[in-house]
Amino acid sequence: SQQGEEDPQALSIQEGENATMNCSYKTSINNLQWYRQNSGRGLVHLILIRSNEREKHSGRLRVTLDTSKKSSSLLITASRAADTASYFCETGLTFGKGTMLLVSP
Amino acid sequence: DVKVTQSSRYLVKRTGEKVFLECVQDMDHENMFWYRQDPGLGLRLIYFSYDVKMKEKGDIPEGYSVSREKKERFSLILESASTNQTSMYLCASSLLAGGTDTQYFGPGTRLTVL
Numbered sequence A: 001s002q003q004g005e006e007d008p009q010a011l012s013i014q015e016g017e018n019a020t021m022n023c024s025y026k027t028s029i030n031n032l033q034w035y036r037q038n039s040g041r042g043l044v045h046l047i048l049i050r051s052n053e054r055e056k057h058s059g060r061l062r063v064t065l066d067t068s069k070k071s072s073s074l075l076i077t078a079s080r081a082a083d084t085a086s087y088f089c090e091t092g093l094t095f096g097k098g099t100m101l102l103v104s105p
Numbered sequence B: 001d002v003k004v005t006q007s008s009r010y011l012v013k014r015t016g017e018k019v020f021l022e023c024v025q026d027m028d029h030e031n032m033f034w035y036r037q038d039p040g041l042g043l044r045l046i047y048f049s050y051d052v053k054m055k056e057k058g059d060i061p062e063g064y065s066v067s068r069e070k071k072e073r074f075s076l077i078l079e080s081a082s083t084n085q086t087s088m089y090l091c092a093s094s095l096l097a098g099g100t101d102t103q104y105f106g107p108g109t110r111l112t113v114l
Helices: none
Strands: A005-007 A009-012 A020-023 A029-038 A044-050 A057-059 A062-065 A071-076 A085-091 A099-104 B004-007 B010-013 B019-025 B033-038 B042-049 B064-070 B073-078 B087-094 B109-113
Touching: A005 A085, A009 A020, A020 A099, A029 A071, A044 A057, A044 A062, A057 A071, A057 A099, A071 A085, B004 B087, B010 B019, B019 B033, B019 B087, B019 B109, B033 B064, B033 B073, B042 B064, B042 B073, B073 B087
Parallel strands: A009 A099, B010 B109
Antiparallel strands: A005 A020, A020 A071, A029 A044, A029 A085, A057 A062, A062 A071, A085 A099, B004 B019, B019 B073, B033 B042, B033 B087, B064 B073, B087 B109
């Protein structure tokens, strides 16, 4: 099965800074999705990017996709303490292990 | 808004017990999924269903079975619970085929098997 792998495993930043996390996968995809999970809760969908798209924006989120490198990145700009969560990429029902983001006030 | 509910947030069972985890969605979605989530391993797909009475094995179906008698309800069954099934269980649903559409998740059930 396809495998998304996020990098880094953990990221700690200050409020106002930008956070970038990356995802790599192994096989061809139709689309790639990013989800957020607050501690001990279910996942919430953030953004979907299709294989023919290179970049997509949603509010403070920017996602890029490079199918030649089989990788995607999620950028959160002007981070807030409320962005503290784990972030997962998903391709074809396969989730990565996630990046744990800690945003300190 | 799509709402996916799971029958329990926390559950404690004994080894050998039969365990039922229930999931209900209210958006008439065709597809439903069960995952388990473990530290360091991420989410792993146990089973999914694309229609009533239909089911497909995911990556780790061993020790589990599922039931989908009604479109809105998808049950995960642990026939004889074991300690290595202690985990967070997440249910999800989607309108279109899995992997091509947004999944909506329930809040999760944290199961402890003693």
